[in-house]
Amino acid sequence: MNEVDRLPRGRDLLGWIRLIQRRSPRGWSVMITPQEIRIDNFHGPLHVHPPRDRGDPEPIRERSMDAVREIVRRHAEARGTVRFEELLEELR
Amino acid sequence: MMIHVEQHLTVEAFLAAMRQRYGDLRGFRAYVRSHPRDVAAKLDLEDFEFYADRPEFGADGLERAVSLIPVDDKALSAFTKQRLALLDTLAKAPFDSVRQLARHLGRDVHNVHADLRLFQELGIVAFERGPRNRRVPRLAADALRVVVGPLSGGLPGRHARERRILETEDFVPPGET
Numbered sequence: 001m002n003e004v005d006r007l008p009r010g011r012d013l014l015g016w017i018r019l020i021q022r023r024s025p026r027g028w029s030v031m032i033t034p035q036e037i038r039i040d041n042f043h044g045p046l047h048v049h050p051p052r053d054r055g056d057p058e059p060i061r062e063r064s065m066d067a068v069r070e071i072v073r074r075h076a077e078a079r080g081t082v083r084f085e086e087l088l089e090e091l092r
Numbered sequence: 093m094m095i096h097v098e099q100h101l102t103v104e105a106f107l108a109a110m111r112q113r114y115g116d117l118r119g120f121r122a123y124v125r126s127h128p129r130d131v132a133a134k135l136d137l138e139d140f141e142f143y144a145d146r147p148e149f150g151a152d153g154l155e156r157a158v159s160l161i162p163v164d165d166k167a168l169s170a171f172t173k174q175r176l177a178l179l180d181t182l183a184k185a186p187f188d189s190v191r192q193l194a195r196h197l198g199r200d201v202h203n204v205h206a207d208l209r210l211f212q213e214l215g216i217v218a219f220e221r222g223p224r225n226r227r228v229p230r231l232a233a234d235a236l237r238v239v240v241g242p243l244s245g246g247l248p249g250r251h252a253r254e255r256r257i258l259e260t261e262d263f264v265p266p267g268e269t
Contacts, residue, residue: 015167018215019159020132024103025152026142033131073094073161080163 017076019069028065032072035082039068039091048091051084060091093240095171097216097233098157103143104150110140113220117144132158132215156232158215170214174199175207179216182231189226 020031029040038049039060046068047057063071068091075087101109114120114133117140124130124137136156143149162168178197187193194204208229211217215232222228 015162015164015170016214017161017163019161020135020215021157021159022135022139022155023157024139024143024154025149026139029135031131031135036131069159073159076161076163077093 017072017082019072021065021069023065030065030068030072032076032082035084037082037084037087039072048088058088058092060088063091093162093238095160095162095236095238096157097160097236098155099233100153100155102150103152103154106136106154106156107140107143107150110136113218117141158232160214170210175211178204178207179211179231179236182217182229186228186230188222188228190229193229 017035018033020033022029027040027042029038029042031038036052038053039046040049041047045059046062047059049055049057071090072082072087075090076082079086110120114123120133120137120140124134127133139154160167178193181193181197185196187196190205190208191201193208194201197204208217208219212219216236218230218232219227220230
């Protein structure tokens, strides 16, 4: 497991993966917490930001927000967590 | 399985709600700086900064949603019958304070506050500023649904403004089996 995959200690670790979603005329985003991995199409084509924005965004294949949420859900349910490198491969 | 909470509002209504909760842009930025773990507020700030100077988008729709995926057996135990009743009550009537809500429910104010904090962490409940700096609990959603299987984009009544709280599909709250 990468260092970035380690979950922060604290109150927000309640046994849940939270996907915080925003959709409006400027685009949409899905933030996965507590890992803080963000997928959005603001400022250009769809891309994913590494955990806590530590690193450059990685471009991924164009999909709808609903399709991305479904990929993340399946990933999280299968693993009990979200692993950035593996998720990135699934989104590419 | 996933619990999905969503809210649909216009950009104008979103800006008004954020101003009520955080004050002006400066106050909003200060909140986000002092609460780095509040990721939802950070996302709202980005939208606020983008739309505050673009009144042409005022009537457009904006969707805010949270999907909760349980990853251990204990997660679902948060949704006790008592806590679901709290959400149902909040959906039906506004309350000016946590104390007023607790009185209505016939529960201890500290326990109700703890439950509200839990739902706040999950993104289901938000606190607004009330008179004399009271914390006014509000549902941060038009709809809360439990989804088994994929959640498609074509939600019924996706842009409807009516409240559809605690619509559950194949969900039995813990303790009711």
